[in-house]
Amino acid sequence: MTVKVRLPLLLAALVTAGSAVLSAPGTALAEDQPTIRELLDKCDNGTDSCVFHPDGAAEISMGESHQVGDSAFNCTPDSQTTTVxxxxxxxxxNSVGVSLTAEYGFSLVFKMSITAxxxxxxxxxxxxxxxxAVNVRPGEVGWVTREAQMxxxxxxxxxxxxxxxxxxxxxxxxFDATGPMPDAPSTKTQHTRAMTDQEKADHCG
Known part of the structure; x- marks a missing residue:
């Protein structure tokens, strides 16, 4: 009976006489051992079978907050609603640093497994x-940030x-990968603050 074991090693390790675990992208136990990328390239391209087994439920989180669009500077004496x-x-x-956009090999196997x-x-x-829309008071700058659901x-x-x-x-x-959650709304936030003296000189001179 073949016993499957995942070892917490950074290098390849023997499990049985005919099977092995490989971890750490781009590394190998010895010169004659394949890297993770070399093995994945063999998925449905020289294998009898290639199956991706997810560990469990996907972890859902919000991505990094970052500004989108231009900043809106209000140099007038009145509040302004600016559309950004x-x-x-x-x-x-992902852990290998390759694109999963291809519709063949390990990429297709991964996406089919996620769907199933x-x-x-x-x-x-x-x-x-x-x-x-961002409401910007006199002497302030406004901007929009976005966080995508991942x-x-x-x-x-x-x-x-x-x-x-x-x-x-x-x-x-x-193998592990992080990507945008399909059809999930992102979080958009409007921000304002007082302009700095340099910003006033640059945009309101």
């Missing part, structure tokens, strides 16, 4: 555009080879 137009794109990241496990698709990139997924690729690949029929590759 903006477009903002949220991308993905969580009932929604994986988005590698999501762009949101909007016109946001999902973090971790799990293991299980690869079965018809012949030994670098000495093993089975490889287990840890």
């Amino acid at each position: 137009g903006w477009s903002d794109t949220t991308g993905e990241s 496990t969580y009932g929604h698709t994986w988005e590698s990139s999501h762009t949101e555009s909007e016109l946001t 999902q973090h997924v971790s799990g293991t690729y299980e690869l079965h080879f018809p012949d030994r690949f670098h000495g093993h029929y089975y490889w287990y590759v840890p």
Whole structure:
């Protein structure tokens, strides 16, 4: 019986005579051992099977707050409502540093697994555009920030080879990725503060 074990090592480690676990992107146990990227490139491209097993529920969180659109400077003696137009794109990241946009190999396996496990698709990139009204008092500057809703997924690729690949029929590759939550609203916030003397000189001179 083959026992599957995930070891908390940064390098490849033998599990049984015919299987191995590989962790730490870009590393290998020895010169004749593959990197994570090399193994993932073999997914459905030389394997009998390639399956991604999520560890559990996706972790949902808000992304980093950042300004979108231009700042609005009010140099008049009256309060002004300014419409700030903006477009903002949220991308993905993962433990290997590769794009999951491709519709083949480990990318397709990952996205199919996400759909089957969580009932929604994986988005590698999501762009949101909007016109946001900001009320700016005299002598102040206003701006808009956005936080996108993100999902973090971790799990293991299980690869079965018809012949030994670098000495093993089975490889287990840890992988995690973070991307925008599909069809989830982001948080937009309007801000104002007093202009600095330099800002007044630059924009109200």
